[in-house]
Amino acid sequence: MDLKSTKASPVLTDPSPINNSRLGHHSGLFPYSQSGPSFSTSMLSIPRRKPGKLDDVWSNGWLDAMKSSSPPRKKVLKGFTNVELSSDDGEIAYCSWMIKYLSALNSFQQIMDSAKNRNIVMFLDYDGTLSPIVDDPDRAFMSADMRSAVKNVAKYFPTAIISGRNRDKVFELVGLTELYYAGSHGMDIMFPARETASLDHLNCVKSTDLQGKEVNLFQPASEFLPMINEIFRSLVEITKGIEGVKVENHKFCVSVHYRNVDEIVWPVVAQYVHDTLKYYPRLRLTHGRKVLEVRPMIDWDKGKAVEFLLQSLGYSNNNDVLPIYIGDDRTDEDAFKVLRKGNRGYGILVSSVPKESNAFFSLRDTSEVKEFLESLVRMKQQDAKILGEEQRAIFI
Numbered sequence: 001m002d003l004k005s006t007k008a009s010p011v012l013t014d015p016s017p018i019n020n021s022r023l024g025h026h027s028g029l030f031p032y033s034q035s036g037p038s039f040s041t042s043m044l045s046i047p048r049r050k051p052g053k054l055d056d057v058w059s060n061g062w063l064d065a066m067k068s069s070s071p072p073r074k075k076v077l078k079g080f081t082n083v084e085l086s087s088d089d090g091e092i093a094y095c096s097w098m099i100k101y102l103s104a105l106n107s108f109q110q111i112m113d114s115a116k117n118r119n120i121v122m123f124l125d126y127d128g129t130l131s132p133i134v135d136d137p138d139r140a141f142m143s144a145d146m147r148s149a150v151k152n153v154a155k156y157f158p159t160a161i162i163s164g165r166n167r168d169k170v171f172e173l174v175g176l177t178e179l180y181y182a183g184s185h186g187m188d189i190m191f192p193a194r195e196t197a198s199l200d201h202l203n204c205v206k207s208t209d210l211q212g213k214e215v216n217l218f219q220p221a222s223e224f225l226p227m228i229n230e231i232f233r234s235l236v237e238i239t240k241g242i243e244g245v246k247v248e249n250h251k252f253c254v255s256v257h258y259r260n261v262d263e264i265v266w267p268v269v270a271q272y273v274h275d276t277l278k279y280y281p282r283l284r285l286t287h288g289r290k291v292l293e294v295r296p297m298i299d300w301d302k303g304k305a306v307e308f309l310l311q312s313l314g315y316s317n318n319n320d321v322l323p324i325y326i327g328d329d330r331t332d333e334d335a336f337k338v339l340r341k342g343n344r345g346y347g348i349l350v351s352s353v354p355k356e357s358n359a360f361f362s363l364r365d366t367s368e369v370k371e372f373l374e375s376l377v378r379m380k381q382q383d384a385k386i387l388g389e390e391q392r393a394i395f396i
């Protein structure tokens with residue numbers, strides 16, 4: 001493996017077991033001990049060991065998944081250096097793909113027809129949906145226009161953001177108090193205390209939000225917190241010699257970004273994550289857009305979060321509600337599946353390249369997402385105007 005393109009050779013460390021927390025025993029049998037350091041830098045740097053055989057990550061399909069995890073940057077236009085663009089050559093393929101995944105803009109009236117006498121509930125992913133994909137995850141800002149479109153949508157429809165990011169971070173990026181937020185791929189849901197009457201059986205924890213309002217938290221993976229912190233530190237340490245790697249702690253999951261890593265070094269990144277994960281049988285790996293995501297092995301995902309929020313908002317009756325979920329990533333597919341099942345609602349995939357999906361409709365990029373949200377608001381305002389005129393006519 002040629003590592004010349006890395007700043008320094010990757011630190012060859014041994015991600016050997018640290019304590020029982022990694023062994024996959026149920027926490028009730030082996031309580032996680034927070035007493036004493038379960039991890040230290042010295043434990044990580046000695047003994048030194050090469051990453052496991054790189055063929056592990058070839059044979060388990062990780063590398064194929066990594067290669068296909070985000071549209072390639074074929075064309076970079078001046079002034080748009082960080083924005084992914086599809087090539088002109090792909091336009092024909094894209095148009096024929098849209099026969100299956102019709103544009104949600106072109107199908108707007110059809111969507112509105114099925115929303116007749118139903119309450120639309122909006123679910124929005126953040127990265128790649130509200131903010132364009134950029135190289136630095138800390139600089140994935142949404143535009144002021146997008147923020148105002150989301151704010152207006154939330155005036156008329158219950159609206160939730162469901163992100164893979166840490167919930168506090170996504171709130172900081174969106175900055176709208178009128179929304180519901182679910183972070184860590186739905187494993188960290190915050191909603192107002194008043195919404196929880198029927199959820200007493202669901203182990204919600206009382207808390208206060210940043211404005212001091214009473215809220216409920218639903219965190220189905222809370223027992224994994226120490227384990228996630230531990231693997232985060234291991235992954236930071238083990239990948240620190242690889243130029244371009246960024247490891248993020250999202251509270252109940254960890255992201256290892258390789259977007260800015262030379263492709264020739266991807267197998268090393270993958271192998272380090274693979275070697276580390278081997279000692280945590282209660283954690284699993286999912287693939288996002290040029291990111292490896294480590295998360296608890298629990299039966300919970302963005303789809304479950306959608307169902308949970310619908311129930312907690314009092315919208316579990318299928319006939320009264322039309323949930324619409326807009327997202328761009330593989331993790332959003334779980335939510336698309338939930339909505340597709342029994343024609344419950346509509347998944348809308350944001351993609352500038354053809355992709356197999358469980359979504360019903362498509363939007364090409366974040367600017368089309370904004371257009372779609374603005375159309376929803378316009379439609380609602382027109383309805384309100386017509387209703388106002390009808391009511392005035394009755395009184396005249």
Ligand SMILES: O=P(O)(O)OC[C@H]1O[C@H](O[C@H]2O[C@H](CO)[C@@H](O)[C@H](O)[C@H]2O)[C@H](O)[C@@H](O)[C@@H]1O
Nearest residue numbers: 126127133134135137140163164255259289291
């Ligand atoms: O569920 P999402 O809100 O879509 O979050 C998924 C991941 O988003 C972020 O990474 C992605 O966006 C970055 C900024 O554009 C980009 O640099 C990266 O390559 C993408 O994977 C976030 O940093 C991840 O932690 C989230 O899991």
